[in-house]
Amino acid sequence: MTIQFNDETFRDDFxxxxxPEAIKRFxxxxxxxxxxxxxxxxxxxxxxxxGSPFEFAFDVDEHYVSEMADRAKVLAxxxxxxxxxxxxxxxxxxxxxxxxxxxxxDYPDLFxxxxxxxxxxxxxxxxGIDDTFxxxxxxxLPYGPMEYITRQTQGDFxxxxxxxxxxxxxxxxxxxxxxxxxxxxxxxxxxxxxxxVPKAHEMGIFVRALKFLLNLxxxxxxxxxxxxxxxNPLLDTSPENYHKWGExxxxxxxxxxxxxxxxRVELQTLFRLPRSxxxxxxxxxxxxxxxxxxxxxxxxxxxxxxxxxxPEELAEYKGFIANRPLMIEWLSQYDDGAPTSDGIFPxx
Amino acid sequence: xxxxxxxxxxxVAEVKPINExxxxxxxxxxxxxxxxxxxxxxxxxVEMEDxxxxxxxxxxxxxxxxxxxxxxxxxRRDDEGRGGxxxxxxxxxxxxxxxxSNPVNLFSLDLRAKKxxxxxxxxxxxxxxxxxxxLSHTNGLFDLHYSVRxxxxxxxxxxxxxxxxxxxxxxxxxxxxxINLEELLDTQPLGTHIYVCGPKGMIDWVHKTAEExxxxxxxxxxxxxxxxxxxxxxxxKLAQSNKVIQVGEHQSLLEALEANDVDAxxxxxxxxxxxxxTTVIExxxxxxxxxxxxxxxxxxxxxLIMPCVSRFEGKTLVLDQ
Numbered sequence: 007m008t009i010q011f012n013d014e015t016f017r018d019d020f021x022x023x024x025x026p027e028a029i030k031r032f033x034x035x036x037x038x039x040x041x042x043x044x045x046x047x048x049x050x051x052x053x054x055x056x057g058s059p060f061e062f063a064f065d066v067d068e069h070y071v072s073e074m075a076d077r078a079k080v081l082a083x084x085x086x087x088x089x090x091x092x093x094x095x096x097x098x099x100x101x102x103x104x105x106x107x108x109x110x111x112d113y114p115d116l117f118x119x120x121x122x123x124x125x126x127x128x129x130x131x132x133x134g135i136d137d138t139f140x141x142x143x144x145x146x147l148p149y150g151p152m153e154y155i156t157r158q159t160q161g162d163f164x165x166x167x168x169x170x171x172x173x174x175x176x177x178x179x180x181x182x183x184x185x186x187x188x189x190x191x192x193x194x195x196x197x198x199x200x201x202x203v204p205k206a207h208e209m210g211i212f213v214r215a216l217k218f219l220l221n222l223x224x225x226x227x228x229x230x231x232x233x234x235x236x237x238n239p240l241l242d243t244s245p246e247n248y249h250k251w252g253e254x255x256x257x258x259x260x261x262x263x264x265x266x267x268x269x270r271v272e273l274q275t276l277f278r279l280p281r282s283x284x285x286x287x288x289x290x291x292x293x294x295x296x297x298x299x300x301x302x303x304x305x306x307x308x309x310x311x312x313x314x315x316x317p318e319e320l321a322e323y324k325g326f327i328a329n330r331p332l333m334i335e336w337l338s339q340y341d342d343g344a345p346t347s348d349g350i351f352p353x354x
Numbered sequence: 355x356x357x358x359x360x361x362x363x364x365x366v367a368e369v370k371p372i373n374e375x376x377x378x379x380x381x382x383x384x385x386x387x388x389x390x391x392x393x394x395x396x397x398x399x400v401e402m403e404d405x406x407x408x409x410x411x412x413x414x415x416x417x418x419x420x421x422x423x424x425x426x427x428x429x430r431r432d433d434e435g436r437g438g439x440x441x442x443x444x445x446x447x448x449x450x451x452x453x454x455s456n457p458v459n460l461f462s463l464d465l466r467a468k469k470x471x472x473x474x475x476x477x478x479x480x481x482x483x484x485x486x487x488x489l490s491h492t493n494g495l496f497d498l499h500y501s502v503r504x505x506x507x508x509x510x511x512x513x514x515x516x517x518x519x520x521x522x523x524x525x526x527x528x529x530x531x532x533i534n535l536e537e538l539l540d541t542q543p544l545g546t547h548i549y550v551c552g553p554k555g556m557i558d559w560v561h562k563t564a565e566e567x568x569x570x571x572x573x574x575x576x577x578x579x580x581x582x583x584x585x586x587x588x589x590x591k592l593a594q595s596n597k598v599i600q601v602g603e604h605q606s607l608l609e610a611l612e613a614n615d616v617d618a619x620x621x622x623x624x625x626x627x628x629x630x631x632t633t634v635i636e637x638x639x640x641x642x643x644x645x646x647x648x649x650x651x652x653x654x655x656x657x658l659i660m661p662c663v664s665r666f667e668g669k670t671l672v673l674d675q
Contacts (some may be wrong), residue, residue, distance in 0.1 A: 093465035094490065103391075142491065169464050170572045221621055221629050224390060225360035225456040281419065281464040281488075283393040 008115055011071040011132060017079075022239035024298055028068055033059050034302075034350045035231040035271050041320075043211055047218065048226050050229035055351070059273055060229070062112040064105060065290065071132050072183070073160050073201045073241065080181040081244050082158075086189045087244075088153050090165070090177035091172060097165045099142055100150030100279035101286055105155050130158055153178055161273075161290030164188075168283055172196055173219060176284075182241040182291045183271060184234045185325060190245070192314060201332060204319045224278040231350075232289075235305040235326040235333075236270040239293045243270075258329050263336050264297040267329070269309070296336065302352045306340030313337060359445035360456040362398075363390065366448050367424060376477060376509045377443055378416075383424045384451055388422035392457035394485030395549075395577070398425065399455040399623060407605075408612065411438040412579055412623055414551075415457060416480040418487035425454070428479040428509060435581055436604045458621055461551065461577035463488070468545030470496040473533065475552020475558055476503070479510060481577065482551065486518060499533050501525045501552070535563050550576045577622035583644050587666045591672045592616065593635055607661035616675055618661065625663040632659055632673050639659045639668010 009125055012022045016343035024032070050063070059065040080087055090098060105127055110119040118129040135158065139146035147154045156179035157162050165177035171193045181299045196216050203212075215273045222228065237254045258266060275289040298304035314322075314334050321327040349354055368380035383389055392415055402409040413427035446452070461481055463470060470489060472482045482498055487553065487584030489496050498521060502508030505526055516523045523532040537546070548569070557576045564574045584604045584646040589597050592610045592611075601610040608630055611618040621629040634657050643653050643658035652658050659666075659673070 096465060167464065167465070169466075174653065219628060223360050223456055223458060223621070224392070280391040280457065281393055282465065283396075283459045 009068055009070070009132075010067065012068050014069070014072045016072070016076045016239055016241040020238050020240075022069070022072075022293065024294055027057075027070060029294065029301060030352065031057050031059060031067075032299075033231055033271050033292055034269075034271055034299075034305050034308075034352075035233040036308050036312050037348065037350050039308050039346060040315055041312045042317075043205065046230045047215070047228045047276075048230070050227040050277075058133065058351075059290075059292070063108040063227070063275075063277075064112070064161075064288070065273070066109070066113055066116065066132075066160065070160055074133060074158065077157060077179075077181045077239050084246060084328045087181045087260055088156070088164065088179045089188060089192050090150055091193065092150050092165065094165055094177035095151065096283075097167070097279050097282035097286070098150055100281045100284065101153045101163070101165065102151045102277065103141070103281075104277065104286065105159055109159075113152075122257065133158055152179060159288075161288045163164070164287040164289070165279075166196075166285040166287055168220065168285060171220060173216065173285060175199055178291075181244075183244055183289070184236075184272065184291075185243055185245055185248070187245045204323050205317075219276060219285060220279050222276055224280050227275055227277040229275040231274060232272040232274055234270050234324040235329070236268045237266050237329075238293070239268055241291060241293075243325035255325070255329060259335060260332065263329075263332060264300075265295060267296045268293045269296070269299055296333075300337070300340040303340070304346050304353050306337065306348050307342070307344060310334065310337035310341035361401075364389075364425070364452055365454060366446055366450045366452055366510070366520065369446060369448055372428065373507055375507060376430050377428055378428045379442065380417075381427075381448060381452070381454060382423065384427050389425055390456060390570050391422060392419050392484075393462050394419055394463035394488035395481045395607075396457035396459035396484070397481075397579075397622070398427065398457055399459075400427070400442070402438060402441045402445075404437065404445070404518055409436075409438045409441060410609075410620075410623055411442075414461075414481040414484070414577075416483040419484055420487070420491060420612040428480050431579070436584060438581075441592065458627075460622055460627055461549070461575065463494075463549075464547045464573075464575070466545075467547035467573075468495065469543055469547070470494065471538070471542055471546050471548045472498040473495060473548065473550040473552070473556070474498065474500045475556040476501070476507075476549075477509065478550075478552035478556075478577075479514075480551075482549070483510065485549075486514070490518075496521060498522045498560065499538065499600045501533060501556070502527065504528045535560065539564060539567050539569065546573070548574045550574070551578070554578055568569060577626070578646070579622065579626065580644060580646075580663050581624075582609075582663045583642075583665065584666060585642065586668045588668075588671065590666070591636075591670070592675045593672055596674055601665070606663060607659070611661060611675065618675060620641060620662055623662045625660055628660075630662050632661055632675055633657060634671070635658055635674050636669040636670060637666075637668070637671035639666060641666055641671075647653050654664075663674065 106119045109117040116131050120127040124141045129136050162180045166173040167176040174195050175191050179186045271292045275288050277286045279286050363384040364381035365384045367382045370378045397414045399410050399411045399412050417426040431443045432439045440578045448548050474482050587603050588601050600613045619629050621627040628647045642665040644663040
């Protein structure tokens with residue numbers, strides 16, 4: 007196989023590591039030296055940048071196998087991380103079809119899909135899966151369609167039903183989230199689940215974003231990057247488990263911050279699902295330690311400037327206001343004041 | 355989404371007259387291969403090169419959404435119209451290559467419904483044919499009530515009655531048969547959703563009757579595509595692109611923008627979806643709104659126009675385009 011998969015953990019002993027290649031392809035989210043919300047949606051088309059996380063519809067990287075093992079553990083402890091209201095089953099099949107066709111096309115050495123009418127054979131070599139099932143017949147799969155395919159796909163998934171000129175979070179697989187809960191949000195509409203976000207409402211961002219998404223066209227997916235901060239490479243920073251990870255935020259020092267503090271980036275994409283007319287909203291989490299980030303000089307300079315100048319309420323909302331002075335002090339060592347180039351990618 | 359995105363190259367595989375007014379067109383992917391799946395109720399925008407003019411008309415997809423081999427649409431000939439349907443009837447032949455948009459659904463089923471009650475008038479039958487295909491794959495419960503002028507003009511009525519016995523009810527105007535709407539709505543099970551597609555009068559009648567009987571607004575769905583109205587030619591100044599353009603008598607404002615190489619957004623081209631909403635910077639005259647999108651307050655404020663169907667009468671119009 008072309009990708010060497012890591013054997014690593016996102017809990018307890020935290021053996022998660024990014025290889026030098028993974029650092030270079032990390033989706034650094036800041037295209038300039040400051041950050042504010044915007045409706046920063048762009049077409050999710052393949053970038054002519056081989057190896058970038060934007061190359062394919064669904065990115066598979068060195069963390070794939072270990073991330074799927076972590077998801078299985080989260081689900082074993084808390085089955086409510088995966089829920090689908092009854093009318094969303096067709097959207098689940100849409101997702102099965104979309105992901106299987108995309109992965110078989112983009113990673114032919116890792117995944118195969120063979121169709122004989124409605125009888126489909128799906129081969130997932132990294133996870134050792136070879137299943138034959140009947141498309142649109144739930145009884146032929148070991149789980150519901152959405153759960154089946156998202157146990158094999160990195161990133162959280164929200165399936166949004168479209169009706170009454172709004173979007174409704176009526177199904178999802180959410181085990182790698184930045185402090186939000188599917189069990190709490192399920193059944194909510196677009197404005198309800200965004201209610202906690204500061205500032206964006208006054209800026210009219212959600213009204214504009216919803217209008218854009220209601221007209222999202224089949225065959226024309228879009229993407230955006232979002233970000234926050236996570237101490238230790240935890241995938242599961244859920245409110246349900248805050249008692250386990252919240253206290254880790256108080257253990258940072260000048261000596262360990264480079265290793266423990268991670269920039270958490272979400273590659274969020276939006277696809278129109280053809281059979282159900284629902285919208286699929288994958289939220290793919292990438293983690294990178296401060297040590298690894300500052301190994302790219304442009305990113306070290308820029309991260310220092312962004313964190314230093316970020317509005318208070320955003321640092322508060324993203325949950326790192328207490329550690330911000332320490333972050334700025336540590337990052338300032340890597341900012342010599344030199345200008346930075348436009349865009350998110352490292353300088354060649 | 356604007357021109358140039360998410361298009362499909364297709365070849366006309368069949369042109370089949372259904373009756374004296376309606377002709378059915380079958381499209382397959384040019385060069386072979388599957389077409390995208392879609393959901394019942396979706397339409398596609400068909401591009402027509404008619405002389406020097408590009409026409410873009412939306413037509414509901416009526417084929418089985420699960421059939422990726424071909425799409426089918428039915429076009430009713432409108433002799434009084436601006437020419438799109440006449441082009442389809444007179445110029446489109448088997449073997450011709452055309453460009454259509456990816457499917458867009460502005461009339462989708464509410465899959466929470468316990469039952470789907472469909473009310474069709476005339477050519478408004480087409481989206482329901484795809485929806486009935488979709489529901490029969492998943493054992494969904496539906497009834498169709500279909501109003502036609504005469505038996506010979508009732509496109510697909512007999513086939514549908516044969517395919518879905520007891521679920522399809524046809525009413526002939528010339529035999530004074532009418533849908534008894536009040537009784538029909540009163541006898542539906544809880545959790546039923548109503549869908550109506552047909553002439554404007556029928557759509558208004560269904561919305562009004564359902565509201566009077568206490569149906570929730572969210573349970574009544576309708577789709578009506580407007581053809582852009584003709585009117586007096588007018589001139590428009592475009593602030594962003596710094597152009598002055600002329601809108602012809604039988605041309606829509608959106609078509610005039612496109613003819614002048616302005617990449618204006620659109621989806622339905624029928625005044626329904628809101629995608630082409632454009633800000634009015636200056637208006638010395640009267641905006642003539644034909645869309646279903648803007649609210650009465652927005653129309654009164656006079657700051658927005660929907661270029662796909664609406665027009666202008668007066669001296670100066672400046673748009674943020």
